[in-house]
Amino acid sequence: xxxxxxxxxxxxxxxxxxxxxxxxxxxxxxxxxxxxxxxxxxxxxxxxxxxxxxxxxxxxxxxxxxxxxxxxxxxxxxxxxxxxxxxxxxxxxxxxxxxxxxxxxxxxxxxxxxxxxxxxxxxxxxxxxxxxxxxxxxxxxxxxxxxxxxxxxxxxxxxxxxxxxxxxxxxxxxxxxxxxxxxxxxxxxxxxxxxxxxxxxxxxxxxxxxxxxxxxxxxxxxxxxxxxxxxxxxxxxxxxxxxxxxxxxxxxxxxxxxxxxxxxxxxxxxxxxxxxxxxxxxxxxxxxxxxxxxx
Amino acid sequence: xxxxxxxxxxxxxxxxxxxxxxxxxxxxxxxxxxxxxxxxxxxxxxxxxxxxxxxxxxxxxxxxxxxxxxxxxxxxxxxxxxxxxxxxxxxxxxxxxxxxxxxxxxxxxxxxxxxxxxxxxxxxxxxxxxxxxxxxxxxxxxxxxxxxxxxxxxxxxxxxxxxxxxxxxxxxxxxxxxxxxxxxxxxxxxxxxxxxxxxxxxxxxxxxxxxxxxxxxxxxxxxxxxxxxxxxxxxxxxxxxxxxxxxxxxxxxxxxxxxxxxxxxxxxxxxxxxxxxxxxxxxxxxxxxxxxxxx
Numbered sequence: 301x302x303x304x305x306x307x308x309x310x311x312x313x314x315x316x317x318x319x320x321x322x323x324x325x326x327x328x329x330x331x332x333x334x335x336x337x338x339x340x341x342x343x344x345x346x347x348x349x350x351x352x353x354x355x356x357x358x359x360x361x362x363x364x365x366x367x368x369x370x371x372x373x374x375x376x377x378x379x380x381x382x383x384x385x386x387x388x389x390x391x392x393x394x395x396x397x398x399x400x401x402x403x404x405x406x407x408x409x410x411x412x413x414x415x416x417x418x419x420x421x422x423x424x425x426x427x428x429x430x431x432x433x434x435x436x437x438x439x440x441x442x443x444x445x446x447x448x449x450x451x452x453x454x455x456x457x458x459x460x461x462x463x464x465x466x467x468x469x470x471x472x473x474x475x476x477x478x479x480x481x482x483x484x485x486x487x488x489x490x491x492x493x494x495x496x497x498x499x500x501x502x503x504x505x506x507x508x509x510x511x512x513x514x515x516x517x518x519x520x521x522x523x524x525x526x527x528x529x530x531x532x533x534x535x536x537x538x539x540x541x542x543x544x545x546x547x548x549x550x551x552x553x554x555x556x557x558x559x560x561x562x563x564x565x566x567x568x569x570x571x572x573x574x575x576x577x578x579x580x581x582x583x584x585x586x587x588x589x590x591x592x593x594x595x
Numbered sequence: 596x597x598x599x600x601x602x603x604x605x606x607x608x609x610x611x612x613x614x615x616x617x618x619x620x621x622x623x624x625x626x627x628x629x630x631x632x633x634x635x636x637x638x639x640x641x642x643x644x645x646x647x648x649x650x651x652x653x654x655x656x657x658x659x660x661x662x663x664x665x666x667x668x669x670x671x672x673x674x675x676x677x678x679x680x681x682x683x684x685x686x687x688x689x690x691x692x693x694x695x696x697x698x699x700x701x702x703x704x705x706x707x708x709x710x711x712x713x714x715x716x717x718x719x720x721x722x723x724x725x726x727x728x729x730x731x732x733x734x735x736x737x738x739x740x741x742x743x744x745x746x747x748x749x750x751x752x753x754x755x756x757x758x759x760x761x762x763x764x765x766x767x768x769x770x771x772x773x774x775x776x777x778x779x780x781x782x783x784x785x786x787x788x789x790x791x792x793x794x795x796x797x798x799x800x801x802x803x804x805x806x807x808x809x810x811x812x813x814x815x816x817x818x819x820x821x822x823x824x825x826x827x828x829x830x831x832x833x834x835x836x837x838x839x840x841x842x843x844x845x846x847x848x849x850x851x852x853x854x855x856x857x858x859x860x861x862x863x864x865x866x867x868x869x870x871x872x873x874x875x876x877x878x879x880x881x882x883x884x885x886x887x888x889x890x
Contacts, residue, residue: 342629347888347890436885459757459763462753462754473771476768480763589670590731590733591732591734592672594673
């Protein structure tokens with residue numbers, strides 16, 4: 301089973317590409333919607349949340365987890381890989397296979413597939429737009445620098461994910477906000493949509509950028525890379541029937557209703573998981589309490 | 596000393612009104628900017644954060660704390676008052692004086708002054724706009740119902756506080772977003788700005804509403820009520836010199852730079868406080884970590 305982890309709804313755009321490429325695999329999606337957005341949070345909080353979510357997905361029976369959230373992938377992927385896949389010390393290169401590697405499971409991110417796709421398409425100047433934390437991590441620039449001598453111009457766009465969460469991705473407000481954010485990106489020839497919410501703003505980005513700029517949604521490249529990896533590691537993930545289970549930390553009914561815009565098809569019933577003693581456990585959803593609360 | 600607590604920058608608009616009314620009092624402002632926004636968070640998290648912030652302000656020497664954040668005031672004020680001011684059980688009315696009351700300190704909110712001001716001005720139909728949590732609490736409607744038979748129409752506007760945080764309160768995006776949110780408010784005659792960020796959007800609200808609608812920023816009414824209370828309880832708060840100290844949980848340099856738009860004057864140096872074992876303690880700001888983080 302393949303796990304897909306995101307801070308909320310956005311990763312459903314990645315899940316959509318993964319299921320299109322791997323129609324007979326089973327997926328579990330975990331959206332940490334009750335604690336989203338991650339983009340402005342401090343690093344330790346992101347590491348805590350990411351550990352809880354990854355542990356939940358392993359407990360659900362996943363052999364392989366895709367960290368679909370660019371913020372987590374940029375900040376915490378290395379940490380998650382070291383903690384759950386290998387026991388090597390932090391001084392050892394994470395690319396060096398280790399005797400203590402747990403070869404029965406894998407955690408993959410979205411940054412490297414996005415960087416590879418951008419470098420393959422760019423004529424020399426790549427733009428990256430994402431959350432404040434994604435941009436301040438500098439991880440996209442680091443990964444692109446490993447692949448070629450391209451210039452990279454980054455822009456944090458803190459308002460775009462909330463705008464999509466609000467369901468306002470179509471219309472004048474989205475177009476104006478996207479225009480304002482991309483205005484400072486100069487003569488880029490390729491723009492990486494470095495947040496899983498942004499594919500829903502494709503029309504607004506296309507309207508705001510010159511036609512010569514390639515707009516790059518990393519999701520299909522993440523799917524292509526995973527499909528390739530599974531082809532080279534046949535048997536790593538047990539075959540399935542195209543089943544999908546969905547978990548979230550927020551309101552499951554709201555998640556199911558809003559998720560369809562991101563997944564492109566209706567979601568199955570959504571299960572609620574919530575933090576309990578530092579772990580995410582299956583729990584019945586507690587009602588939103590009305591009025592003054594006393595505990 | 597008077598403490599003012601808010602989830603971030605917004606409460607500086609309340610502090611501005613308080614300092615204008617009480618120029619010789621000393622204030623400590625605590626903005627929980629590192630954990631903002633509160634508006635979409637679950638109730639227990641809001642209670643945890645509010646306890647930590649109130650405890651920090653009492654430790655700073657405050658005799659009286661104004662909870663400037665409408666989300667906290669709507670959800671957690673009663674809890675804070677019971678926990679820190681009285682030891683009465685939750686079955687006792689909080690308005691009943693108790694032998695176990697700690698009469699040396701007080702915690703006041705912003706909801707009741709706002710409700711009183713709205714009822715005094717409205718001809719019968721009051722609109723309230725605020726965060727998702729403020730609206731789902733129903734506290735404004737409850738407090739207004741205690742004062743008169745007015746109709747109340749509420750609207751959650753999750754995008755407006757992030758929009759102001761981004762510094763985009765002037766211009767077309769703000770005007771369009773505000774218009775979209777107020778469109779469903781019907782024939783209201785008074786609109787309560789139920790979030791401390793919204794006074795910065797006054798121009799956008801004025802442009803979106805008919806001139807017959809009274810736009811109500813609760814801040815001056817909160818200040819008038821506190822001034823009146825202090826007049827009736829002279830000696831409760833030790834007199835001062837108009838000094839101001841500012842604490843925040845996020846980046847103190849950023850807080851100082853952005854806070855001026857909310858306070859209407861430059862902020863003094865901002866001290867950093869951070870969570871440590873469930874308490875907020877003074878701590879040197881940790882640098883934002885770049886790249887992949889391993890711990």
